[in-house]
Amino acid sequence: MSERREHLRVSLTGKISVRKDGLSSAISCRAVNISMGGAAIYSEKPFEINAELSLAVFFRNADGEQSEEISGVIRWIKPVGNLFAIGVQFKEINMESHPLICSYVDSNE
Secondary structure (H helix, E strand, O other): OOOOOOOOOEEOOOEEEEEEOOOOOOEEEEEEEEOOOEEEEEEOOOOOOOOEEEEEEEEEEOOEEEEEEEEEEEEEEEEEOOEEEEEEEEOOOOOOOOHHHHHHHHHHO
């Protein structure tokens, strides 16, 4: 069975802060790629599939660093060495609510 993505993923190597209900603080992760549908990240800690997360995606630009928060659900997880590759599907995304993410994806497709 082949997997078809609904959205084209673009490379994003940067910081993502992940917060899950029940955790006392956010976990710092690394982004691998991002699309209008979700993101792939690397984490030192595993999460459960279908867990709901709040992610802060960081972008560097001429003004320094900006972040944008978005909600997502974990759809897959794979061990990679001593890290975990995690696929997160965004719950809702549009230009009005998430202009940084949408602009980044649009300009890098």
